[in-house]
Structure formats: structure tokens, C-alpha cells
Amino acid sequence: MKVIVDLCIIPLNVEVSLSKYIAACQVILKDAGLKTHLHAYGTNIEGEWDAVMAAIKACHEKVHSMGAPRIATTIKLGTRVDREQSMEDKVRSVELKLAH
Amino acid sequence: MKVIVDLCIIPLNVEVSLSKYIAACQVILKDAGLKTHLHAYGTNIEGEWDAVMAAIKACHEKVHSMGAPRIATTIKLGTRVDREQSMEDKVRSVELKLAH
Amino acid sequence: MKVIVDLCIIPLNVEVSLSKYIAACQVILKDAGLKTHLHAYGTNIEGEWDAVMAAIKACHEKVHSMGAPRIATTIKLGTRVDREQSMEDKVRSVELKLAH
Amino acid sequence: MKVIVDLCIIPLNVEVSLSKYIAACQVILKDAGLKTHLHAYGTNIEGEWDAVMAAIKACHEKVHSMGAPRIATTIKLGTRVDREQSMEDKVRSVELKLAH
Numbered sequence: 001m002k003v004i005v006d007l008c009i010i011p012l013n014v015e016v017s018l019s020k021y022i023a024a025c026q027v028i029l030k031d032a033g034l035k036t037h038l039h040a041y042g043t044n045i046e047g048e049w050d051a052v053m054a055a056i057k058a059c060h061e062k063v064h065s066m067g068a069p070r071i072a073t074t075i076k077l078g079t080r081v082d083r084e085q086s087m088e089d090k091v092r093s094v095e096l097k098l099a100h
Numbered sequence: 101m102k103v104i105v106d107l108c109i110i111p112l113n114v115e116v117s118l119s120k121y122i123a124a125c126q127v128i129l130k131d132a133g134l135k136t137h138l139h140a141y142g143t144n145i146e147g148e149w150d151a152v153m154a155a156i157k158a159c160h161e162k163v164h165s166m167g168a169p170r171i172a173t174t175i176k177l178g179t180r181v182d183r184e185q186s187m188e189d190k191v192r193s194v195e196l197k198l199a200h
Numbered sequence: 201m202k203v204i205v206d207l208c209i210i211p212l213n214v215e216v217s218l219s220k221y222i223a224a225c226q227v228i229l230k231d232a233g234l235k236t237h238l239h240a241y242g243t244n245i246e247g248e249w250d251a252v253m254a255a256i257k258a259c260h261e262k263v264h265s266m267g268a269p270r271i272a273t274t275i276k277l278g279t280r281v282d283r284e285q286s287m288e289d290k291v292r293s294v295e296l297k298l299a300h
Numbered sequence: 301m302k303v304i305v306d307l308c309i310i311p312l313n314v315e316v317s318l319s320k321y322i323a324a325c326q327v328i329l330k331d332a333g334l335k336t337h338l339h340a341y342g343t344n345i346e347g348e349w350d351a352v353m354a355a356i357k358a359c360h361e362k363v364h365s366m367g368a369p370r371i372a373t374t375i376k377l378g379t380r381v382d383r384e385q386s387m388e389d390k391v392r393s394v395e396l397k398l399a400h
Contacts, residue, residue, distance in 0.1 A: 001157070001160065001161070004340060004341060005341070006306075006308075006339075006340075006341035006342060008272075008306075008376060010210060010212070010272050012210065012212065012216065012218075013213075013214070013215065013216040014213070015213065016212065016213040016269050016270055016380075016382060017393070018212075019390075019393040019394045019396075019397050020397050022394045022397075023394050023397035023398050026394065026398055027398070037339060037340060038391060038394060038395070039306075039337060039339045039344055039387075039391065040304060040306075040337060040344040040346075040387035040388070040390045040391055041304060041305070041306035041342075041344055041376050041378065041387075041390075042306060042341075042376070044339055044340045044341055046340075049157055049160075050157075053153050053157075057101070057149055057150075057153075060101065060149075060179050061101070064179070064181045069180055069181055069182035069216050070178070070179070070180040070181075070182065070216055071178065071179050071180070072176070072177075072178050072208075072210050072272070073175075073176070073177040073178070073179075074174070074175070074176055074177075074274045074376060075173075075174070075175040075176075075177060076172070076173070076174050076175075076308060076341050076342070076374060077172075077173040077174075077175060078170070078171065078172050078173070078341065079160050079164070079170070079171050079173075080169060080170040080171070080316075081164045081169055081170075082169035082170065082316060087339075087340035087341075088340075090319075090340045090341075091338060091339065091340055093317070093319040094319045094322045094323050094326065094338060095338070096319075097319050097320050097322075097323035098323050098326055098327070104240060104241060105241070106206075106208075106239075106240075106241035106242060108206075108276060108372075110310060110312065110372050112310065112312065112316065112318075113313075113314070113315065113316040114313070115313065116280075116282060116312065116313040116369050116370055117293070118312075119290075119293040119294045119296075119297050120297050122294045122297075123294050123297035123298050126294065126298055127298070137239060137240060138291055138294060138295070139206075139237060139239045139244055139287075139291065140204060140206075140237060140244040140246075140287035140288070140290045140291055141204060141205070141206035141242075141244055141276050141278070141287075141290075142206060142241075142276070144239055144240040144241055146240075169316055170316055172308075172310050172372070174276060174374045176208060176241050176242070176274060178241065180216075182216060187239075187240035187241075188240070190219075190240045190241075191238060191239065191240055193217070193219040194219045194222045194223050194226065194238060195238070196219075197219050197220050197222075197223035198223050198226055198227070201357070201360065201361070249357055249360075250357075253353050253357075257301070257349055257350075257353075260301065260349075260379050261301070264379065264381045269380060269381055269382035270378070270379070270380040270381075270382065271378065271379050271380070272376070272377075272378050273375075273376070273377040273378070273379075274374070274375070274376055274377075275373075275374070275375040275376075275377060276372070276373070276374055276375075277372075277373040277374075277375060278370070278371065278372050278373070279360050279364065279370070279371050279373075280369060280370040280371070281364045281369055281370075282369035282370065
């Protein structure tokens, strides 16, 4: 089952800048061979369900190991069985409507 | 790694009432032996990471098999390594503050 | 326009326990006359769109004034125009399906 | 109070493709003069709290008027009082960490 995810990992009780934790997660996602797009409030991820979920778990383990006692994550997660659809397809589909 | 999750599964392109899909997911979560609390905008779940994630995947598979071509899920997911904390602890902690 | 919301306000860069901030927000929501249900990963709120949104803004202002330099909030928000539905209706509708 | 938001509006009980609804919301956000970035699972928005919230309400009203009886929206919403930060700052801050 393929999934498109939007992942936002927020370490608590650490310094006010979170970018080093986010960067560590980007490395994990890339190393897992997942397609990603970083934006201003999370990261889009595309891949097989199990591979994506294993990478998200690895991100939690990594961020805890970097010193965060607590993590609050928000995940949006879409699956569909009617047809294949990539992250680019989703954006392009909206942009096409806007161009008309 | 223990996790407290808030799960909100939304089947798309189905009838306007979603309760039969939510009910089917409740059965899956209970059968998985997970502690749950159903509220008006999702379900709190407490358990081990892998068990919770396997149950969420089973929910997606079930809801697709019931006829939903597309599912949009929102998950909030908290882990902490400083101490144990249950769902009841979290609510009680706020209620204690309110009682003073 | 009536709305049913699930609100989860997370102050960053503060102590690891967040319950005093959550409690302060409960007070604001109650004082605003909104119907609420506190659960282990947020608070359900029912009310008119503008009243609910004004209360959420007041929560952010309050939590900042209590010392949080940064806040990360997650809101789920449902509106429907086909019929009236309360928070209790939503839960009861699922429970009825489970009872059969 | 400035806010950075991630908005994901999901009309229910409509056709399986949601892009025409998303496109209509993009128009509303642009017309409101808000800075936006469309990604595969939502839209980043930057602006003043009241202006952003008014635009989100206008999106709900528009999507209902296009025929959706029910809408399920997910909003992530960040405020900070320690310093100014734009959507580009947030992405750049992570990319700088990755470049080292």
C-alpha cells in the first residue's frame, strides 16, 4: 500500500530552534530512499507504507537520542486504491485548475 | 517505545455519514488489545509503537475494503523517554491544575 | 457557521510538563461559553466559528504571556451544512454501530 | 500576532478528485494578499492571525457553496514572540544544517 504523508516532528523541552532535529530527520528519510519535499511546516514523504512508517519511527528514536525528552508529532497520511498518484501529480492537478 | 496517539481516519468519496467506518476501526483497535478512548474528533490510543502502527495500517486496509477509494488520516503522536505517562495521567494532570 | 474543533496547543521551549498551559486554555474556553471535552491529546470544542476562533487566539496570547516563546498548535476543524450535529451526536453515532 | 499556518481542507461526500476545491481556496488566499506555498498535502500560509483566519473561513464558505455538505480541515499553526521568522527562514534554516 503506497502512502503520501506529511510529517511534522516537534521535539519538546529543547532549545527554541528545532532545525538541527529536522535536519537529522531529513537525513534518515533520504537514507531510507524515500521521496521527500521539505516545506515550511513539515515534510511531504512518498513511499510504501511500511518503509515510511519505519523511517518515522527511526526519526523519533534519533530525536530522542539527540536529547529531546518528549516529542509531539503530527502526521497527515493519504492512501488511495482507485489509482496511482504521486506528490507531483497532486500539486500539478491544482496548478492546472488555477491556469484555466 | 510507548506511544500515545490521536487517530482521525476520514474516508473520502463515500456516504456523508462516516460512523460505520469509524466503528469498524474501533473493533480493530480493541481486537489488537490497545487502550482507546473515542471522542468527537478521533480516538486516543495508547500502546507500543509497532502494535499501534500495525493497527492503524489494518484500519486503512479495512476502510478501503469497505469501499472507500481514498482515505485522509490525521495522526497526532507523542513519545517521551523521561518517564512513563498514560492517557489518564495526561487528563488528570490538567484537571488537577484546574481544581486549584 | 457552527464548527466542531479538536484543539492541541503545544508550547515550545518551556518545562517538560505542559499541563499548566493546557489548564489556562481550558479556563479561557469555558469563560467563552464554549462546550468542551478534554481528552488525552487535545480538547474538543463546539461553537460558532468566530467565537471558537477568538478563543483559540486568546489561548495563544495567554500561553505566550505565561512565558512560551513559541507555540505549535494542531487544529482539526469540521463544518457541515447538510444538518446539525453535536459532539455527542458524533460519538453516539459510532457507539450505536458498535452495539449492533 | 503573525502566524505561519499549514492548511489542509478536505471536502467530504464529493467526487474523488479534490483539486477544483483546493484551487478555489488558492484563489481566496491570493486575493487576501497572503503569502502561500502549495505542497502535496496542504498549503503553507504566512500572515497576520486575523487575516489568515478570515481567509480560512472564506475557504470553508466557498467549498460548501461549491456543493460539499461536509468539510474536514487540518490546520497546523505556529506563533512565536521571540523573533520574526518567515516561511523561507524555516526551510533555509534546515537546509543550512544539511549543507554542513
